[in-house]
Amino acid sequence: MLPLLIALVVLVLILWLYATANRLDRLHIKTDAAWAALEAALARRAVVARAVVATGVAPGSLLEIADHAERTPRTDREAAENELTRELAAVERSRLPLALAAELVDAEQRVVIARRVHNDAVRDTLLQRRRRMVRWLRLAGTAPRPEYFEIAEPELNGSVAPLARTAARILLLDADGRVLLFHGVDDGGSFWFTVGGGVETGEELRTAAHRELREETGLELPDDQLVGPVWRRRAVFSFDGRSYDADEWFFLATTMQTEIDTAGFNQIELDTIDEHRWWSAADLRTTSDVVYPVQLADLLPDLLESEWDGQTRSVR
Known part of the structure; x- marks a missing residue:
């Protein structure tokens, strides 16, 4: 009886492993297909941008930006595409031929979708890849780890350019060695x-x-405990119905106190932040989950293992 039971358990395990590996394979194929569709949508937007330049409504620099976005490798593509988003948002669309203005809006909508x-x-694939049995048994095989593509969703009416915003952020x-993060919820999702x-x-x-540290956590630290800025991040993003062109500077600080006081939150923070966690x-x-900066998981260990060398590094 026992050998039969063991054989049954082994069979079930084998079937589960096969089904999981097969599902992972399908998810990777789905992710690759989704990236190909996104690349096609971005390429079409670049083509429309060139047509906009040809009308004389937009400056010639838009042509260079569109070309650069198409040629940029995947690792730096987000910044290049965000730059194109900013430039297209500044175009006076009322001066464009009606058909071209409609085509531009359509191209932008396709990028969003x-x-x-x-x-x-990517989210569905990462969720499967991060399961313990999948990691332990390497069921993902040699398939590369998929990455989110984080670019701002443009103002589709084209009437408002992204608002420039300088921010001071604290790691x-x-x-x-755990980092404090807030969880935000907006129409575009959670992060x-x-x-x-x-x-x-x-x-x-x-x-x-x-000031931000005091308002959002209730903590007041001596100035010599605030190191940096260690990182700088340029990003275009959408939040609360508005697009922002953000220039974010990150400082590093350590505290022995893990109890956080959020009594200093403003109304927007009260409306959009539902939890915090170390x-x-x-x-x-x-x-x-979506985490910003995108490279936080990869770069945090370096901050923990060595002292800051005085250089402010660019991150995504």
């Missing part, structure tokens, strides 16, 4: 992000970092 489909496929670590926010007019970056580097590597 293709990006969402792609990121959904707040606890005694165990985790670091402490920090916009710099007020005339405010210094370091002063803004201290994340280890291992947590960040295995989550399927």
Whole structure:
């Protein structure tokens, strides 16, 4: 009886492994197909951008930006495409021929849809890849790890260019090297992000970092415990119905206090932030949630293992 039971368990396990590996294979194929569709949508937008330049409504620099976006390798493609988004948003569409204006809006809408489909496929694939049995038995094989494609969704009416916004952000670590992240919810989805926010007019970056830290966590740290800025991130993103052209500067700080006081949240933060959590580097590597900066999981260990060398590095 026991040998039969063992054989049955082994058979079930083999069937499960086969089904899981097969599902992973289909998910990778789906992700590759979604990326191909997104690339096609981005290429079409670049073609339409060139047509816009040909009308004389947009400057010739838009042509160079569109060409650069198409030629840029995947690792740097987000920044190039975001630059194209910014330039297209500044085009006076009322001066375009009606048919071309409609084609531009259609091209932008297709990019939005293709990006969402792609990121959904990436999320589903990562969720499977990060299961313990899948990782232990290497069921994903040699398939490369898919990555989210994070570009802002343009203002489809073309009437408003992204709003420039300088931000001071804080990589707040606890005694165990975990980083504090807030969970935000918006019409575009949900995501985790670091402490920090916009710099007020005339405010210094370091002063803004201290203020944001106090308002969002209740913590006040001596100035010598605020290191940096260690990172800088340029990003175009959509939030609360508005697009932003963000220039984010990241400081590093460590605290022994893990109890966070969010009584200083403003109304937007109260409406859009539903939780906070301390994340280890291992947590960040295995989550399927969207986290900003995108490279946080990869770069956090370096911050923990060595002292800052005084150089501000660009991150995504």
